[in-house]
Amino acid sequence: MRTSPWLVFTYTVIIFLGLLIALPNVLPQSTLQRIPAWLPHEQVSLGLDLRGGSHLVLEVDEADLTKERLQSLLQDARRVLREKGIQPKAVVRNQNQIVVTLADATQSDAAVIDLKTLANPISTGLSAGQADLAVTANGATITIGFSPAGVSANVDNAVQQSLEVIRQRVDQVGVSEPTIQRIGANRVLVQLPGTQDPSRLRQLLGSTAKMSFHMVAPNNQPGPGITMMQDEEGRSYAVLDRVEISGDRLSDARVSFDPNTHEPVVSFRFDSAGATRFADITRQNVGNPFAIVLDDKVLSAPNIREPITGGSGQISGNFSADSATTLAAMLRAGALPAKLTVIEERTVGADLGADAIKMGIYSGLVGFALVALFIFVLYGTWGILANVALLIHTILTFSALTLVGATLTLPGIAGVVLGIGLAVDANVLINERIREETRKGKSAFAAIDTGFNRAYSTIIDGNMTALIAAAILFYFGSGPVRGFAVTMALGLIISMFTSVAFVRVAMIEITRRRKFKVLNIRPLIPFSPYDKHIQFMKARFFGVTVSALLSIASIALFIHPGLNYGVDFRGGIQMSVKTQGAADLAKFREGLDSLGLGEITLQTFGDNSSILVRAQRQEGGEEAQTAAVTKLKAEVAKIDPNATVEGTDVIGPKVSGELASAGIKSVLIASLAMLIYIWVRFEWPFAVGAIVTLVLDVTKAIGFFAITGLDFNLTAIAAVLTLVGYSVNDKVVVYDRMRENMRLYKSMPLREIIDKSINETLARSLYTNATAFLALVPMAIWGGSAVSSFAIPMVFGILVAGASSIFIAAPILLFLGDWRRRHAKAAPGDDTAVEIIPPEQGRSRKSAS
Numbered sequence: 001m002r003t004s005p006w007l008v009f010t011y012t013v014i015i016f017l018g019l020l021i022a023l024p025n026v027l028p029q030s031t032l033q034r035i036p037a038w039l040p041h042e043q044v045s046l047g048l049d050l051r052g053g054s055h056l057v058l059e060v061d062e063a064d065l066t067k068e069r070l071q072s073l074l075q076d077a078r079r080v081l082r083e084k085g086i087q088p089k090a091v092v093r094n095q096n097q098i099v100v101t102l103a104d105a106t107q108s109d110a111a112v113i114d115l116k117t118l119a120n121p122i123s124t125g126l127s128a129g130q131a132d133l134a135v136t137a138n139g140a141t142i143t144i145g146f147s148p149a150g151v152s153a154n155v156d157n158a159v160q161q162s163l164e165v166i167r168q169r170v171d172q173v174g175v176s177e178p179t180i181q182r183i184g185a186n187r188v189l190v191q192l193p194g195t196q197d198p199s200r201l202r203q204l205l206g207s208t209a210k211m212s213f214h215m216v217a218p219n220n221q222p223g224p225g226i227t228m229m230q231d232e233e234g235r236s237y238a239v240l241d242r243v244e245i246s247g248d249r250l251s252d253a254r255v256s257f258d259p260n261t262h263e264p265v266v267s268f269r270f271d272s273a274g275a276t277r278f279a280d281i282t283r284q285n286v287g288n289p290f291a292i293v294l295d296d297k298v299l300s301a302p303n304i305r306e307p308i309t310g311g312s313g314q315i316s317g318n319f320s321a322d323s324a325t326t327l328a329a330m331l332r333a334g335a336l337p338a339k340l341t342v343i344e345e346r347t348v349g350a351d352l353g354a355d356a357i358k359m360g361i362y363s364g365l366v367g368f369a370l371v372a373l374f375i376f377v378l379y380g381t382w383g384i385l386a387n388v389a390l391l392i393h394t395i396l397t398f399s400a401l402t403l404v405g406a407t408l409t410l411p412g413i414a415g416v417v418l419g420i421g422l423a424v425d426a427n428v429l430i431n432e433r434i435r436e437e438t439r440k441g442k443s444a445f446a447a448i449d450t451g452f453n454r455a456y457s458t459i460i461d462g463n464m465t466a467l468i469a470a471a472i473l474f475y476f477g478s479g480p481v482r483g484f485a486v487t488m489a490l491g492l493i494i495s496m497f498t499s500v501a502f503v504r505v506a507m508i509e510i511t512r513r514r515k516f517k518v519l520n521i522r523p524l525i526p527f528s529p530y531d532k533h534i535q536f537m538k539a540r541f542f543g544v545t546v547s548a549l550l551s552i553a554s555i556a557l558f559i560h561p562g563l564n565y566g567v568d569f570r571g572g573i574q575m576s577v578k579t580q581g582a583a584d585l586a587k588f589r590e591g592l593d594s595l596g597l598g599e600i601t602l603q604t605f606g607d608n609s610s611i612l613v614r615a616q617r618q619e620g621g622e623e624a625q626t627a628a629v630t631k632l633k634a635e636v637a638k639i640d641p642n643a644t645v646e647g648t649d650v651i652g653p654k655v656s657g658e659l660a661s662a663g664i665k666s667v668l669i670a671s672l673a674m675l676i677y678i679w680v681r682f683e684w685p686f687a688v689g690a691i692v693t694l695v696l697d698v699t700k701a702i703g704f705f706a707i708t709g710l711d712f713n714l715t716a717i718a719a720v721l722t723l724v725g726y727s728v729n730d731k732v733v734v735y736d737r738m739r740e741n742m743r744l745y746k747s748m749p750l751r752e753i754i755d756k757s758i759n760e761t762l763a764r765s766l767y768t769n770a771t772a773f774l775a776l777v778p779m780a781i782w783g784g785s786a787v788s789s790f791a792i793p794m795v796f797g798i799l800v801a802g803a804s805s806i807f808i809a810a811p812i813l814l815f816l817g818d819w820r821r822r823h824a825k826a827a828p829g830d831d832t833a834v835e836i837i838p839p840e841q842g843r844s845r846k847s848a849s
Contacts, residue, residue: 002508002512003505003508003509007505008505008509011501011502011505014396014497015392015395015396015502017399018392018395018396018399018400019395019399020039020040020399021040021042021399021402021403022395022396022398022399022402023040024040024041024042024043024402025043025044025398025402040402042402043402044398044401044402044406044407044408045405045406045407045408046357046407046408046409047407047408047409047410047412047480047483048191048193048346048348049348049356049409049410049480050356050357050360050408050409050410051193051194051357052193052194052348052349052354053191053192053193053194053347053348054190054191054192054201054345054346054347054348055189055190055191055344055345055346055347056189056190056191056192056201056202056205056342056344056345056346057183057187057188057189057190057342057343057344057345057655058162058166058187058188058190058205058206058340058341058342058343059186059187059188059340059341059343059654060155060158060159060162060186060187060188060338060339060340061338061339061340061341062151062155062186062338064338064339065154065155065158065337065338065339066096066146066151066154068337068338069146069154070093070096070097070098071093073098073118073133073144074091074092074093074098076118077091077098077100077115077118077144078091080114080115080117080118081100081111081114081115084110084111084114086102086107086110086111086114087102087103087104087107088100088101088102088103089101089102089103089140096145096146097143097144097145098143098144098145099141099142099143100115100141100142100143100144101140101141101142102140102141102142103140104140105139105140108137108139108140108142109137111137111142112135112136112137112142115135115142115144116131116133116135118133118144119131119132119133119135120132120133122149122150122153123153124153124156125149125152125153125156127149127152127153130147130149131147131150132146132147132149132150132153132154133145133146133147133150134146134147134150152185155185155186156185157337158337158338159182159185159186159187159188160182161336161337162188162336162337162338162340163180163181163182163188165333165334165335165336165337166180166188166190166205166336167180168332168333168334169204169205169329169330169333170190170192170204170205172328172329172332172333173204173325173326173329175192175193175194177193178190178191178192178193179191179192187343188340190205200322200323200326201345202342202345202622202623202626203323203326204326204329204330205340205342206339206340206341206342206622207294207295207330207336208295208335208336208338208339208340209247209294209295209330209331209333209334209335209336210247210294210295210335210336211246211247211250211292211293211294211331211335212243212244212245212246212247212293213243213244213245213246213247213278213281213290213291213292213293214239214240214241214242214243214244214290214291214293215239215240215242215244215281215285215288215289215290215291216237216238216239216240216288216289216290216291216301217238217239217240220236220237220238220289221238222238223238225240225241225242226238226239226240226241227239227241229291229293229296229297229298230297230298231297231298231299231300231301231317232297232317232318233318235298237289237291237298237301239291239293239298244277244281244290245270245274245277245278245281247331247335248334248335249270249271249273249274249277250268250269250270250271250274250331250332251269251270251271251274252268252269252332253266253267253268253269253327253328253331253332254266254267254268254328255267255321255324255325255328256314258316263316263319264319264320264321264323264324265314265315265316265317265319265324266314266315266319266324266327266328266331267312267313267314267315268312268313268314268315268331269311269312270311270312271311272311274311275309275310275311275312276311278308278311278313279307279308279309279311282304282306282307282308282309283307283309285304286304286305286306286307287303287304287305288303288304289301289302289303289304290302290303290304292315294327299315299317300315300316300317302316315327341622341652342622342625342650342652343651343652343654343655344650344651344652344655345625345648345649345650345651346647346648346649346650347647347648347649348646348647349644349645349646349647355784356410356784359782359783359784360410360413360414360779360783360784360787361413362778362782363417363778363779363781363782363783364413364416364417364778364779366778366782367417367420367421367774367775367776367777367778367779368390368394368417368420368775370774370775370777370778371390371420371421371424371771371774371775372387372390374770374771374774375387375390375424375427375771376524377523377524377525378428378431378523378524378767379431379521379522379523380521380522380523380524382431382507382521385503385506385507385510386424386427386431386499386503388506389423389427389498389499389502389503389506390420390423390424390427390498392498392502393419393420393423393491393494393495393498393499394416394420396494396497396498397416397419397487397490397491397494398416400490400494401486401487401490404486404490406483406486406487406490407483408483408487409480409483409484410480410783410784410787411480411481411483411484411715411718411787411790412480412483412484412486412487413487413787414484414779414783414787414790414791415483415484415485415486415487415488415491416487416491417775417776417779418488418491418722418772418775418776418794419487419488419490419491419492419494419495420491420775421771421772421774421775421776422463422466422488422491422492422495422726422729422772423491423492423494423495423498423499424499424768424771424772424775425459425462425729425768425771425772426455426459426463426495426496426499426500427499427503428764428767428768428771429455429458429459429733429764429768430451430452430455430459430499430500430503431451431521432763432764432767433450433451433452433454433455434447434448434451434452434519434521435521436451436760437450437451438518438519438520438521443517443518444511444516444517444518444519445508445511447518447519448504448507448508448511448519452500452504454740456500457736458732458733458736458737459496459499459500461681461732461736462729462732462733463492463495463496463729464677465674465677465678465725465728465729465732466488466492466722466725466726466729467489467492467493467725468670468673468674468677468725469670469674469721469722469724469725470485470486470488470489470492470725471485471489472666472669472670472673472721473485473488473666473718473721473722474486474489475666476662476663476665476666476669477662477666477714477717477718478659478714480714480715481714481715481717481718484715484718484790485718488722507519533755533759534755534758534759534762535755536754536755536758536759536806536807536810537751537754537755537810537811537814539807540807540810540811540814541811542807543803543806543807543808543811544807544808544811544812546807547696547700547804547807547808548696550696550700550703551695551696551699551700551703553703554699554700554702554703554704554706555699555702555703557702557703557706557707558699558702558703558706561706562706563702563705563706563712564705564706564709564710564711564712565711565712565713566711566712566713566714566716566789567614567649567651567656567713568649568651568656568659568713568714569656569659569660569663569712569713570656571617571651571652571653571655571656571657572614572615572616572617572650572651573613573614573615573616573617573618573625573628573629573632573648573649573650574612574613574614574615574648574649574651575612575613575614575615575629575632575633575636575645575647575648575649576610576611576612576613576645576646576647576648577610577611577612577613577636577643577644577645577646578609578610578611578643578644578646579609579610579611579640579642579643580609580642580643581609582608582609583604583608583609583610583611583640583643584640585602585604585611587639587640588602588611588613588636588639588640589602591635591638591639592613592615592632592635592636592639594635595631595632595635597615597616597618597628597631597632598615598616598618599615599616600613600614600615600616601613601614602614603709605788613632613636615628615632617651617652617653625650629648629650633645659714663714663717666717666721667698667717667720667721667724670721670724670725671691671694671695671698671724674690674691674694674724674725674728675687675690675691678690678728678731678732678735682735682739685813685816685817686735686739686813688812688816689731689809689810689812689813689816690728690731690732690735690809692808692809692812693727693731693804693805693808693809693812694724694727694728696804696808697723697724697727697797697800697801697804698720698723698724700800701719701720701723701793701796701797701800702720704793704796704797705793708792710788710789710792710793711788711789712789713789715787715789715790716789716790716793718790719789719790719791719793719794719797720793722790722794723793723794723797723801726772726794726797726798726801727797727800727801727804727805730765730768730769730801730802730804730805731805731809733761733764733765733768733805734757734758734761734765734805734806734809734810735809735813737757737760737761738753738754738757738813740757741753741756741757741760750814750817750818750821751814754810754813754814758806758810765802765805765806766802769798769799769801769802772798773795773798773799776791776794776795776798777795779791780792780794780795
């Protein structure tokens with residue numbers, strides 16, 4: 001048996017290029033700058049949970065947008081009717097419509113035709129070419145409103161404009177490497193590394209910054225055409241509705257300092273048309289107050305002492321240097337087309353990010369070392385080849401992450417570690433198959449060929465189930481959870497090259513060069529779980545009963561005391577606090593409860609100096625959340641001046657509801673997808689056995705979360721979905737051997753086939769569960785709070801999945817097989833028994849009973 005030299009050359013090139021692309025990730029920046037420009041320099045981007053920063057999701061306020069557009073439409077409707085000589089009795093806004101009442105009903109048709117000229121054609125999407133307005137007449141009354149397609153088009157345009165305005169605002173304040181992108185139909189994601197002040201971010205990104213200049217009513221008295229507004233200090237002003245000059249005419253805005261008071265002020269300058277208009281207004285209104293309004297709030301209302309002809313002015317107030325800088329940045333960038341609401345906010349301190357990197361790297365290296373040592377002990381010198389493949393797998397995973405521009409998060413590191421564990425699974429399957437073929441007396445090359453061929457379909461089936469889980473995680477997940485899905489999926493795909501293609505070529509070359517006649521894969525420590533004849537099905541009733549009781553107990557725990565839902569699912573505020581010594585929870589609880597922020601819960605995590613503070617969502621919109629975060633931080637500093645706030649999450653009820661819904665959907669869809677896959681690849685009894693076992697495994701995982709009090713958050717959903725994939729993967733290996741044995745032993749009773757198949761795959765099940773366990777245990781111990789909700793339940797789930805394959809899935813399959821046989825015997829005129837057979841042989845082959 002020879003391998004094509006071209007194939008060896010191709011694999012060598014792939015591995016070499018992968019090494020070159022991944023290399024910059026381990027080089028310090030100083031070294032990276034010295035290497036030639038033609039070599040790769042790109043590094044994997046680190047997520048905010050690893051480098052610190054702020055993550056915000058903003059949503060376009062559709063109601064505010066529609067209100068603004070209708071206000072503009074109201075003026076346009078009056079103008080069009082006036083120009084066409086049509087006299088209306090009234091033109092008013094009524095909720096989401098403009099209602100025009102004509103003095104003469106006979107002019108209704110002409111008015112409708114003229115008002116339709118205000119409509120704009122929709123330029124994109126399925127509704128392209130349609131008008132964005134719906135104009136209808138009923139006698140002398142005409143209503144104008146945005147069509148559903150028009151509302152969608154308005155939102156789409158507003159998001160596009162908002163992206164540009166936000167980008168300009170962020171650039172104005174000098175944040176490096178920001179991520180600003182659209183997500184969904186009406187949302188914008190903003191990630192700013194290193195920026196830690198959420199109140200400033202909310203002001204910078206959430207404020208519409210629509211500035212206008214108005215006259216103040218004589219004697220500051222309310223009346224028609226006048227709106228009462230307040231300034232920051234609560235003083236009221238009767239502001240004329242008429243806009244004298246719009247903020248669109250501003251050409252520049254800068255921070256300066258008042259020479260008399262030395263306080264920060266914002267100096268502004270108009271363009272040429274704005275300067276002329278400003279000069280006219282100030283010339284005509286000397287001695288009168290002039291209001292500068294920003295987002296329906298008066299910034300200042302100075303008296304005009306003399307005409308201002310230079311086209312510039314000054315806004316004074318109770319500004320800090322930061323708030324003045326933020327206001328100037330917003331004015332330079334321009335106004336947002338509509339209000340943006342912050343519906344999700346997460347901040348991570350740089351120190352916490354550095355700790356997370358350290359813990360992630362350490363736990364990952366320890367996991368890799370444990371797996372490598374275990375493989376070496378298991379397969380001796382041939383284990384070295386498996387470990388080389390494992391190292392190449394890790395290098396290629398990082399090169400793939402670099403090439404696709406993925407962002408590495410802490411859950412992403414967990415995905416890499418889990419990928420290592422799953423990659424070993426293929427090596428174990430192949431080596432165990434080769435051992436089996438060798439025990440049958442086959443030569444070295446025959447054992448390699450048969451072993452790889454027979455292991456291949458099992459590896460494909462196992463990886464497909466895990467890829468289904470990863471795909472659904474990516475589709476329904478967000479942020480770090482998507483990062484986990486990407487790294488796990490890449491790891492699974494790359495393992496098909498490293499564990500199957502590369503190892504096969506290497507084994508053939510080594511065997512050919514060493515001229516091995518027989519391939520003996522011996523362990524360093526003698527251990528032989530082979531050729532056992534354990535009658536597992538004798539314990540089927542015990543296994544199913546114990547599993548059912550544990551699942552019932554888990555459901556009871558889910559009902560009471562229930563899950564410890566994280567802020568992802570119930571909304572509110574979550575803050576990570578680090579103290580220098582052991583935290584005094586009683587003192588913190590007493591101080592934080594006195595703030596009047598509703599229910600506040602405290603819990604330690606990781607060690608007794610790390611506290612998780614949770615507060616319910618506050619009434620009063622986004623400003624109330626910012627105020628609550630500020631109060632919590634101030635009180636923490638008061639209770640313990642040495643304590644530091646390392647991270648803050650603020651989640652709105654809309655997002656928390658969406659996340660909970662997406663989590664439930666993802667688990668259900670993943671389970672259904674795997675049911676269909678197994679049904680197609682095997683037969684319906686196998687699918688039913690897998691799905692029933694899956695339900696029992698998932699309920700136990702939920703019970704584990706309930707009894708341990710671990711945070712049930714987005715990372716926990718990732719753990720449950722990964723457990724679903726891993727559990728089915730484990731069943732697929734046993735099922736695959738059962739299907740194979742059904743072809744070989746057509747007259748053997750199903751019970752004996754099942755016992756034989758479990759015994760034959762017992763070594764593989766023990767070894768792969770052990771490798772996945774060893775890969776994740778270090779992360780469960782040292783990974784920190786960010787991945788504890790993933791690693792700890794996964795360690796538990798691996799043990800449950802291994803046991804359930806033998807004591808739950810197999811007995812269910814036996815029961816269904818017996819039921820089919822009895823059902824076939826009971827059929828009139830038919831005394832034959834039906835076997836469970838794979839679909840390749842058809843579904844109706846029968847054997848005489």
